[in-house]
Amino acid sequence: MSRRYRIGVFDSGVGGLTVVQHLLPYAAGAEVLYVGDTARVPYGGRSPETVRRYARELTLYLVEQDIELLIVACNTVSAVAVDVVRACAPDIPVIDVLEPTVELALQRTAGCVGVIGTRATIGSGVYEELLHRWSPVPIRTYGQPCPLFVPLVEEGWVDHPVTEQIAEHYLAPLRTAGVDTLILGCTHYPLLLPVLRHVLSRCCFVESGEAIVQHLKKLGHTPAFNGPTAQLHLQLTDTPGPALEHILQRLRLTSVQVQQICLREYV
Numbered sequence: 033m034s035r036r037y038r039i040g041v042f043d044s045g046v047g048g049l050t051v052v053q054h055l056l057p058y059a060a061g062a063e064v065l066y067v068g069d070t071a072r073v074p075y076g077g078r079s080p081e082t083v084r085r086y087a088r089e090l091t092l093y094l095v096e097q098d099i100e101l102l103i104v105a106c107n108t109v110s111a112v113a114v115d116v117v118r119a120c121a122p123d124i125p126v127i128d129v130l131e132p133t134v135e136l137a138l139q140r141t142a143g144c145v146g147v148i149g150t151r152a153t154i155g156s157g158v159y160e161e162l163l164h165r166w167s168p169v170p171i172r173t174y175g176q177p178c179p180l181f182v183p184l185v186e187e188g189w190v191d192h193p194v195t196e197q198i199a200e201h202y203l204a205p206l207r208t209a210g211v212d213t214l215i216l217g218c219t220h221y222p223l224l225l226p227v228l229r230h231v232l233s234r235c236c237f238v239e240s241g242e243a244i245v246q247h248l249k250k251l252g253h254t255p256a257f258n259g260p261t262a263q264l265h266l267q268l269t270d271t272p273g274p275a276l277e278h279i280l281q282r283l284r285l286t287s288v289q290v291q292q293i294c295l296r297e298y299v
C-alpha cells in the first residue's frame with residue numbers, strides 16, 4: 033500500500049490546531065503530523081533569537097519525519113524566524129501564515145484593518161508592513177499585542193468571564209479606531225472567537241487556517257487530495273495539558289493519536 037502524502041505542521045502549542053481544523057477536510061487522504069512545543073509555550077514574549085532556535089529544532093525534527101509539505105502554523109515563528117525554517121527545509125515547500133492572511137484580509141477590508149498577536153508578532157511590524165505594501169489603495173492599520181490570550185487558551189479559559197474582560201481591554205482601542213477587519217495574528221486566537229465576536233460585533237475576522245487553505249488551493253502544488261479522511265497525529269513536547277481534550281472537542285478533532293516527543297538540540 034502506498035504511503036500517504038505527509039504534511040508537517042507546527043506551532044508553539046495547541047493553537048496551530050485551529051489551522052489543522054481547516055486543513056483536514058481539504059487534505060483528504062493525507063497524513064498530518066502536528067508538533068506542538070507545549071514544553072516551551074508561549075513563544076510570543078521571548079526574544080527573536082530564542083524563537084529562531086526553537087523554530088530550527090522543530091523544523092529539523094519534522095524534516096526527519098519525511099514530510100512533503102511544511103506548514104508553519106505559528107504567527108510568531110512566521111514573523112521572526114521563517115527564514116530559519118526555510119533554510120532548514122530547503123527541499124520542502126514551506127507555507128507560513130503571513131502572506132495568505134494578509135491576502136485574505138485585503139479581500140475583506142473596507143479600509144481599516146486591525147492586527148492582534150503576540151508581542152513578538154506585533155513588535156515585528158510585519159503584518160502592517162505587508163498590508164500597506166500589498167493594498168492597492170491607502171488603508172489604515174492598527175496593531176495590538178494581546179500577550180495574555182495564549183496562556184488563557186492553553187489553560188482552556190476560552191469563554192471565561194475574565195477572558196472577556198481582558199478582550200475588552202485589548203480590543204477597545206481597535207473599536208474606537210473603527211477597525212472593520214481584524215486579523216487574528218496568532219493561531220491560538222480563533223479559539224476565542226465567540227468572545228472576540230461579542231467584543232467587536234461589527235468586524236470581519238481573518239483566521240490563519242482559512243487563509244492557508246485558500247492559499248494552498250491557489251498555489252496548486254499539493255496533490256489533488258482525495259481519499260479517506262486525513263489522519264492526524266499529534267505530537268507534543270510535554271505531557272498533554274488539562275485543556276487538550278476540551279480544545280480537541282471544540283475544534284471537532286476526533287480520533288487523534290497523541291504522543292509525547294523530545295526534540296533534539298542541534299548545534
Ligand code: DGL
Pocket residue numbers: 043044045047048073074075076077105106107108109150153182217218219220
Ligand atoms: N500560536 C502562536 C502564534 O500564532 C502563539 C505564540 C506563542 O506561543 O506565544 O503566534
